[in-house]
Amino acid sequence: MTLPARIDGALRRLTDAQWVPQLLVRLFVGYFFLESGWGKIHSLDDFAERFAEWGIPAPAFNAALCGWTEFLGGLLIVLGLFTRLASIPLFINMLVATLAVKMKEVGGLDDFVELDEPLYALSFLWLFFSGPGWVSLDHLLGRALRRKYAGQLEPKVPA
Secondary structure, three states: OOHHHHHHHHHHHHHHOOHHHHHHHHHHHHHHHHHHHHHHHOOHHHHHHHHHHOOOOOHHHHHHHHHHHHHHHHHHHHHOOOHHHHHHHHHHHHHHHHHHOHHHHOOOHHHHOOOOHHHHHHHHHHHHHHOOOOOOHHHHHHHHHHHHOHHHOOOOOOO
16 A cells, blocks of 8 residues: 555545544533533632633622523533534633633733633634534434435426
8 A cells, every 4th residue: 555545545544533532522522611600600609700800790690691601512512413503602701701811811922822711712613614523413313304304305496
């Protein structure tokens, strides 16, 4: 077997295994947000006080929104259910946390690259584009829907 053929085979195997990082990111990041959101919704008064200190408008509402977004979004990400949809509000949550709170502490690029929130935002952006992988409820749901609507999903091309 030639070297290019071996390299091509190795690259194909890596592509076939892309479900592994999708699953690991979903489980680790999703669980982190599930647990973080759980803590926030069970101490909303304290969390709302912190929102007020940070100067975030409507602190009680936004603290509850943030906590429930993290809890429910994290749960959906772990399950791989509506992953792409769930990643949008979680991405926005991290963007707001970065811009409204964390950037006040940033003095330069060295400080910025040490923040966790942009990494979480990038994880959700990656999940939005890559999807949850085949080890997910999204995959099972999609497969069932494709079977049910098999003939109806192909585009109809006029003759």
